[in-house]
Amino acid sequence: MNQQVTVRFAPSPTGHLHIGGARTALFNWLFARHNNGVFILRIEDTDRSRSTEEYISHIMEGMSWLNLEWDEGPFRQTERFDIYRDYVNTLLNQGKAYRCYCQPEELERKRQIAISLGQPIKYDGKCRDINMPSSSIPAAVRFKMPKEGLTIVNDLIKGQVIFDNSQLEDLVIMRSDGTPTYNFVVVADDIYMKITHIIRGDDHLNNTPKQIHIYEAFDCLPPQFAHLPMILGHDKSRLSKRHGATSVLAYRDMGYLPEALVNYLVRLGWSHGDQEIFTRNELIELFSLQNIGKSAAVFNPEKLLWLNSQYIMDSDDEKLAEMSLPFLIKKGLITQRQKVDINWLAKAVCLLKERSKTLDELASSLGYFVLDSIKIDPKAAEKFLKVEGLRYISELREALHELATFSTAEIEKVFSAIAERNNVKLGSIAQPARVALTGGTSSPGIFELIEVIGRERTLKRLDEVVSRGIITKH
């Protein structure tokens, strides 16, 4: 039996695609690609009250942004309710499931009593053997779990895990309103879609023995299971909103590159020796379930930020320039309609990219390239735009004005000449110039900077500073 590897990512649309979900999706995707298999997207929306269309599109948008393209789907479970109902009836007819007339309040009361007595919290099986005839009273349907014996899960990551069947309860597979529940539809769909490997968070490990019995009820062989360790927050609790941005799209909006997030996520739990940075193709080639660790990992934003800076440094200038456009607009540094010369912007990006950890940061620095007039940091002006500095700037202005070839090399010569003439260090001229041109005290190399800003804008900014300096003196 040489079945094609088929995996699925099955989020429930009750929230955004978060970091943990994205990693589950990523590992499924990698496993599929590595094995030339099929990656299915399935929306688990059986809980109609909590599922929304908006979340469905957010999830798909997040996956698309990360370039985790799915081969089939999205399938929605709400579209398949009739099929599930037939399945439930089959089990009912075979005596593998039964109607339960217990009321939620009653069950809740029993649960509370069990907790207070320190007893296992488990359905007592009240309706299991009383064989109620079907009636018009709404009833939930429960699956008959074996009462004794062991269920063994051979997990591809965790190894052999043994469960005592006495721990298993008769779970509800169909609510009294006729809608099916998670543990049942997962199995039904995984059978129907011929899923060969279930790769999911290890919070589902305890569901696995229950699901195995449902497979058996349908006379089906369960697929292979691989339970991924969880991602934790800095305080080692489950990653949540409290830990900052957990939505994948929030990272996009903060200026992260999808490749960087993917690279970060894959190293959370998976490793290949000492290698930290992987191309997409390397990941596909090298990925294996065997190299996934067993223990939970703490999400570390600093390392993600570092990876992002690495990816930015390695990115093509023009591509980065294009990508920074939305950030420039968002920051109000350019207008929606403004035409920006991408080739020119790319030159600025080239100077900035090894100093920017995010696209957002890059766009901020791009400000002093694209803006007509800049704001000058008062502290910087205080320090560098005093009499001396302004005098050098005037000299610089004249020399740059006269300069025949406006190139980095020639600009450097201008600076050297002024420094020599005044018998001061290069920094004495470079810092005032930097403040005048960028508004602050840190920037790329001053010569390259001037070349890219261009003669016209450079002269204008130097003039502004000089005239302002004279005014403040009075």
Add this chain to the structure above:
RNA sequence: GUCCCUAUCGUCUAGUCCGGCCUAGGACAUCGCCCUUUCAAGGCGGUAACGCGGGUUCGAAUCCCGCUGGGGACGCCA
């Protein structure tokens, strides 16, 4: 409470299966130095870990048992 998973630097991890090559390697962060017109980037170096207790063995991070810590699950949620 019951069940399940898990345990190497602050964090991600290599090493664990098949004990000696581990005076435990890499990366992020951090500290110092170098480079330098600023800020970065880069280079070099430092601090920093096998949770604890018992075994087994000539020898244990690695195998076994217990403890402790952490996480998860126990819904007519998924």
